Amino acid sequence: MFKTYAAVIETGPDSEAGCSAFFPDLPGCAAAGDTVAACFEDAHGALALHLAGMIEDGDPLPDPTPLDQITVDDDVHVAHIALIRVPVTGKTQRINITIDSTLLAAIDDVTTNRSAWLADAALAALRGQAR
16 A cells, blocks of 8 residues: 655755754654655655554554645645655565575575665555656
8 A cells, every 4th residue: 555645845044954854744744855855855864764664553644635635834835745655564465475495595605684675675666666
């Protein structure tokens, strides 16, 4: 399942200070970067981590505010409002897969937890497709 939330990317009065982003629907979820593009990239990770924490804590995920209803304070220097889409995970499920033995050996060389490594790799691939 994927969730999409609006991120407000802002710059300070001094444009050399870089950018920051916040999610109006998710208080406390923030990102930063030297450029708008870097901030946008950081916002993906921040959103995924924030939603994962909410799920782990048993908190309900809020419905995203429609883009045309996003409002910001007058003192915010908005550079961009971006829709950020990330995969949202739920409870784990045991599965049986078939995988090349050489690939499995390479995975075992870098981790002691195949399941976690494969889940992380799948999430990274999905994040790349979500952009």
